[in-house]
Amino acid sequence: MCLLKVTGLTKTFKNKKDRVYALKGIDFSIKQGECLGLVGESGCGKSTAAEIIARLIKEDSGTIEFNGAYITSEKRLKCVGRDLQMVFQNPKDSFDPKYSLLESVMMGADSYRIYSKIELIKRAKELIKYVGLKESYMYKGIGGLSGGECQKASIARALICSPKLIIFDEATSALDVSVQAQIIDIMRRLKEEKGVSFLFITHDLALTSSICDNIAVMYSGRIVEYGKCRDVLCNPKHPYTKQLVSSVLPVNRRCDIPEFNALRDTQYAPKGCDYYAFCPNADEKCFKNVLHMFQIEGRSVLCCHADD
Amino acid sequence: MERKKYPLSFWILTVLILLLILSALFAPALAPNDPNKTSLMDALKGPSAQFPLGTDPLGRCLLSRMLYGGRVSIFSSLIITACVFVSGTLIGVFSGYAGGIADAVLTKIISITQAFPKIILAIAIAGVLGIGIKNTIIALCVVEWAEYARMARNLTRGVKERTFIKAAKICGYSQFKIIFRHILPNIIPPLIVNASLGIASMIMEVASLSYLGVGVQSPMAEWGAMMNTGKDYIQTNISLVLVPGAAIFITAVIFNLFGEKIRDILDTRN
Numbered sequence: 001m002c003l004l005k006v007t008g009l010t011k012t013f014k015n016k017k018d019r020v021y022a023l024k025g026i027d028f029s030i031k032q033g034e035c036l037g038l039v040g041e042s043g044c045g046k047s048t049a050a051e052i053i054a055r056l057i058k059e060d061s062g063t064i065e066f067n068g069a070y071i072t073s074e075k076r077l078k079c080v081g082r083d084l085q086m087v088f089q090n091p092k093d094s095f096d097p098k099y100s101l102l103e104s105v106m107m108g109a110d111s112y113r114i115y116s117k118i119e120l121i122k123r124a125k126e127l128i129k130y131v132g133l134k135e136s137y138m139y140k141g142i143g144g145l146s147g148g149e150c151q152k153a154s155i156a157r158a159l160i161c162s163p164k165l166i167i168f169d170e171a172t173s174a175l176d177v178s179v180q181a182q183i184i185d186i187m188r189r190l191k192e193e194k195g196v197s198f199l200f201i202t203h204d205l206a207l208t209s210s211i212c213d214n215i216a217v218m219y220s221g222r223i224v225e226y227g228k229c230r231d232v233l234c235n236p237k238h239p240y241t242k243q244l245v246s247s248v249l250p251v252n253r254r255c256d257i258p259e260f261n262a263l264r265d266t267q268y269a270p271k272g273c274d275y276y277a278f279c280p281n282a283d284e285k286c287f288k289n290v291l292h293m294f295q296i297e298g299r300s301v302l303c304c305h306a307d308d
Numbered sequence: 309m310e311r312k313k314y315p316l317s318f319w320i321l322t323v324l325i326l327l328l329i330l331s332a333l334f335a336p337a338l339a340p341n342d343p344n345k346t347s348l349m350d351a352l353k354g355p356s357a358q359f360p361l362g363t364d365p366l367g368r369c370l371l372s373r374m375l376y377g378g379r380v381s382i383f384s385s386l387i388i389t390a391c392v393f394v395s396g397t398l399i400g401v402f403s404g405y406a407g408g409i410a411d412a413v414l415t416k417i418i419s420i421t422q423a424f425p426k427i428i429l430a431i432a433i434a435g436v437l438g439i440g441i442k443n444t445i446i447a448l449c450v451v452e453w454a455e456y457a458r459m460a461r462n463l464t465r466g467v468k469e470r471t472f473i474k475a476a477k478i479c480g481y482s483q484f485k486i487i488f489r490h491i492l493p494n495i496i497p498p499l500i501v502n503a504s505l506g507i508a509s510m511i512m513e514v515a516s517l518s519y520l521g522v523g524v525q526s527p528m529a530e531w532g533a534m535m536n537t538g539k540d541y542i543q544t545n546i547s548l549v550l551v552p553g554a555a556i557f558i559t560a561v562i563f564n565l566f567g568e569k570i571r572d573i574l575d576t577r578n
Binding site: 051054055056082084085086088089090093094095096097098107108109110111112154157 | 470471472474475476477478479480481482485489490493494
């Protein structure tokens with residue numbers, strides 16, 4: 001059963017003079033207990049998609065079906081907030097410095113009144129231990145915690161209502177590799193033990209391959225390739241995905257850094273294709289064919305001609 | 309959360325402020341004479357056992373008038389500061405949090421209010437409303453709220469963009485709860501510092517209005533009004549200006565130092 005189904009999501013932001021298209025119609029779905037990785041370069045619309053799903057900002061058009069209900073019309077998340085939580089990129093800023101760790105974790109369930117005060121304290125303490133934080137931190141302010149510890153505390157706060165889906169919005173980007181591994185370990189445990197689903201937004205393809213079942217590669221507000229994580233990363237089809245995968249540098253040897261120079265002028269790009277300037281496969285067919293999601297080897301690829 | 313230790317200087321200044329407030333509060337018990345009793349026989353006398361700081365041109369005890377004057381000066385400035393602090397903060401938080409048209413309109417009103425020279429506007433308002441301490445308080449409230457509103461609005465806009473506000477929204481917090489549990493606790497410390505520093509300038513503004521003749525009127529004792537009375541005798545009897553002037557100076561310095569100490573304790577630079 002689909003836990004989250006996003007269809008035709010679009011969003012524009014008003015700049016002083018013109019409009020910036022952040023999302024140009026994206027579709028994806030997440031099943032119960034599944035992890036979807038949303039990858040792509042900075043500014044491609046990953047975080048905007050996450051914030052729309054979490055009802056922090058409103059979309060222009062499109063629908064979001066979560067847990068059998070359409071949440072697109074909801075202004076606030078309270079209706080589904082118990083089942084949908086989010087972990088943010090900046091761990092330290094995710095907590096109000098005025099409150100202790102225990103109070104901050106308890107805030108996750110404060111508004112839903114699902115536990116009595118004693119139960120809430122007990123559950124918060126259990127979760128703080130579950131994510132691997134010391135008991136001595138509980139009554140201290142967040143200021144004394146490291147970035148990794150804050151991120152674990154964020155996960156504890158997200159877990160307090162036993163959500164079905166947690167959005168990780170670049171939650172590992174600001175952390176060192178050892179803490180990243182610990183966070184991935186917590187995610188794996190949650191997935192296996194509690195069947196929690198994840199929308200994992202990241203730049204890091206290695207992390208994506210270690211935790212995600214499916215992957216959606218975004219470029220300039222569109223999903224350009226979407227399929228099983230292993231298939232997409234091992235055998236990418238879209239030229240942008242190929243470029244992205246080839247940019248991952250191996251740790252054990254020196255290698256050439258791939259170039260990201262524009263091959264041609266975007267001014268004459270065919271309608272709808274944002275990758276034309278960089279695309280090595282671009283030719284006169286780009287102008288004849290319409291941009292379309294093709295099914296190629298079990299995954300969806302956005303392109304104008306699939307015969308390549 | 310761990311409690312902060314306060315430095316000794318903070319306690320000394322707190323005791324001094326309490327002494328100032330208590331001396332104003334118990335002025336009737338402390339004053340050696342009736343502050344409004346005139347006696348032309350005793351006019352412009354120097355310090356004596358009966359009048360420890362001498363007398364004014366109408367023979368009224370200077371020390372008694374200074375103690376009674378403190379009541380008006382200190383309490384009126386505390387009332388004004390409290391009023392502008394509460395009203396300015398509420399308006400500023402609403403403007404900053406709501407954003408959009410409400411923010412644009414309120415910001416323009418704040419800018420217009422701040423564009424007027426404060427004392428001139430206060431004189432105009434006090435002049436229209438009539439002379440008296442109540443109208444002085446209203447006039448200064450109308451002039452001063454904008455500073456707190458602007459500060460609260462800017463601080464709110466800064467806090468509103470922080471990640472923990474997004475986290476609170478996802479945790480199902482209402483707008484009201486976000487404002488009272490997250491926005492206000494984070495913006496209040498710098499506003500408190502501003503208010504404690506503002507008390508000193510408020511004492512001087514009340515005194516200025518009284519000195520200019522639109523504040524407190526005779527025979528009520530007030531430091532600014534006392535200086536107004538004494539200015540004609542500055543060549544012959546300087547203590548008439550010096551005594552209330554020193555009272556204003558000392559009180560302002562104590563409140564200023566107290567405000568700076570609070571700023572150090574709350575460390576609002578971060």
